[in-house]
């Protein structure tokens with residue numbers, strides 16, 4: 001859809017992840033519909049919770065990463081395939097990488113997060129990541145190489161036993177099927193330190209059943225092309241040898257990322273401080289949504305579920321600001337967690353029940369693969385789960 005960059009009446013949404021896409025789609029359903037511009041450098045939306053299923057070929061790229069043009073067509077949303085470099089909140093303009101200047105009436109910042117290396121040498125040089133389609137291709141290639149020359153003495157290492165690390169490790173274990181050893185490294189005392197107890201127990205069982213070597217209380221000191229140096233954080237510390245690897249995947253944490261905001265605004269790292277109505281504190285007509293935003297009083301987790309629900313709320317509050325009304329506080333509705341735990345298995349805690357195993361897998365999959373006008377069929381259903389309606 002064509003748009004006028006100097007339209008000072010436009011709502012500009014920066015970032016087309018869960019938060020930004022939901023905000024833009026929710027705005028497009030409002031009456032009267034405002035002019036909406038979504039600035040996102042990528043041509044495809046990636047449904048990150050399903051990236052494991054793409055790796056295992058249980059789902060295809062068109063299901064997991066639909067192009068924005070198919071998601072946004074005929075919804076009155078202009079997609080600018082560009083990156084915002086800086087924001088002038090006094091002039092109410094944005095500058096993009098391609099040199100465009102954009103005006104806005106209301107701005108919604110949804111730039112999300114990127115992997116964080118904690119200043120550990122070698123992370124960005126030698127570790128594989130797991131966030132986009134290229135990462136999936138590279139990891140698939142590595143799996144093929146390991147399968148071609150199976151050797152139980154060769155190792156694949158996954159750093160970080162949060163949800164991404166655990167789900168990925170279980171999927172990799174099933175795909176490799178003994179072609180290599182799997183080592184999961186975690187600084188904390190248990191895997192999934194922030195998960196619901198049921199999912200945590202199920203994950204521990206799933207890892208144990210697959211023969212994954214789980215190293216708890218273990219800190220990564222440095223990574224090279226074929227080795228990872230470690231330090232034990234046990235009390236008393238245990239001697240710990242480096243692990244020689246044929247591939248290491250970094251799933252140890254993320255940091256928020258935001259364009260430069262000025263002229264009278266000081267960013268805390270890159271994270272945007274927001275009030276309960278999702279407005280960036282100290283800036284008028286600017287909202288912060290999803291992983292990039294934080295509120296001191298509510299520790300909303302950095303999840304797709306929060307990003308989706310905040311996106312819906314942000315659209316309502318943008319419309320309130322445009323109408324001169326008072327924006328409403330955001331209330332998070334915690335719907336629990338669904339986790340994939342290998343091929344054909346999953347664990348679910350939420351909506352008043354817990355379930356694990358093949359039935360949970362089918363329920364999770366069904367939740368992703370039913371109706372969804374606007375996004376693909378699968379995405380619609382996933383969002384229905386995550387949004388709770």
Ligand SMILES: Cc1cc2nc3c(=O)[nH]c(=O)nc-3n(C[C@H](O)[C@H](O)[C@H](O)COP(=O)(O)OP(=O)(O)OC[C@H]3O[C@@H](n4cnc5c(N)ncnc54)[C@H](O)[C@@H]3O)c2cc1C
Pocket residue numbers: 014015016017018019020039040041042048049050051082083084085110111112113130131163164257258259289290291292302303304305306307338
């Ligand atoms: C592999 C994986 C699996 C996950 N699984 C789950 C799960 O099962 N359940 C769950 O709840 N959460 C899950 N998460 C976490 C969840 O995906 C994030 O919390 C969620 O994506 C946050 O949404 P967001 O829109 O804030 O940020 P993001 O999804 O990170 O999107 C940010 C977007 O902003 C764009 N952007 C960045 N900078 C700029 C700029 N300067 N200009 C324009 N655009 C910009 C980026 O290209 C990106 O598209 C998973 C994460 C990963 C990596």
